[in-house]
Amino acid sequence: MIRVLVVDDDFMVAKVHSGYVSRTPGFEVVGVAHTGSDALRLVHSLRPDLVLLDIYLPDVDGLEVLRELRARGDEAVDVIVITAATDVDTVRSAMRGGVLHYLIKPFEFAALRDQLAHFAALHRKLDRLGSAGQADVDQVFGGRPSSAPVLPKGLTAQTANLVERALRSRLDGLSASECAELTALARVSARRYLEHFVTTGRAEVRLRYGGTGRPERQYVWLGR
Incomplete structure (x- = not known):
């Protein structure tokens, strides 16, 4: 706590x-x-x-x-x-x-x-890092690029905002399937946006372990 x-x-x-x-x-x-x-x-x-x-x-x-x-x-x-x-x-x-x-x-x-x-x-x-790279330091100190990041081909700002709102509504995170259900997107589309947020440092991935099978990727908004 x-x-x-x-x-x-x-x-x-x-x-x-x-x-x-x-x-x-x-x-x-x-x-x-x-x-x-x-x-x-x-x-x-x-x-x-x-x-x-x-x-x-x-x-x-x-x-x-x-x-x-x-x-x-x-x-x-x-x-x-x-x-x-x-x-x-x-x-x-x-x-x-x-x-x-x-x-x-x-x-x-x-x-x-x-x-x-x-x-x-x-x-x-910070607790997990042994040493910090520039991207880590930028995140800690609230660094921003000089212009808005360009979305990868096939992604739109309107849908990115929709996925961002879904992530912000769940402080404990959500899976791609849960995000798809909240946003009415296809699971594969929801996952593309979620992975984009991870790549740009605005979300992180945690593994959620169930009873059997492979752990599920859980996406958590970092509040940036």
Whole structure:
């Protein structure tokens, strides 16, 4: 389980965000803080893997909390900023502080779920790597090509979007047969799109073992 600390000055908002985290497979809320000082204290005592950090806090702002966390060399923790702050200077400061993402309130569950799923997928990938190639590094740091990737011959953007939506709807992944059923495509067509997403680093393959026979390929969206 990925352990999450939720930091927000509004008790109800913190409760809602905690509920979003709890609804996401593989994540659990280990603590909730409503002030910057409590956030720093709980990071030290609970050692979460991820902090969902508000900017507007009653004692010190979230950027100061972020700077303090980065100054603590022995307390490595990843941070996603969740805030109503939209000024560019705040966004720039958060980026310089090494946050993974910046979500602007209000947002739907799906927005946070996608970021959590992306976070989990990257951690799984890094845990498996002995060394990282450029494609791996680009994925971790959110690298994008200078222009949209060209689809292979025979694939269309409209159908690719359809398959992408199907993948995004199933955080635990789906097989080519399941994708075909969801999208009303032929299984062979669904698999071509799924394999394209794997090739371009937007999905990964896991093997699902049944009772007998060969394991089935399970495709999981990486949240990019």
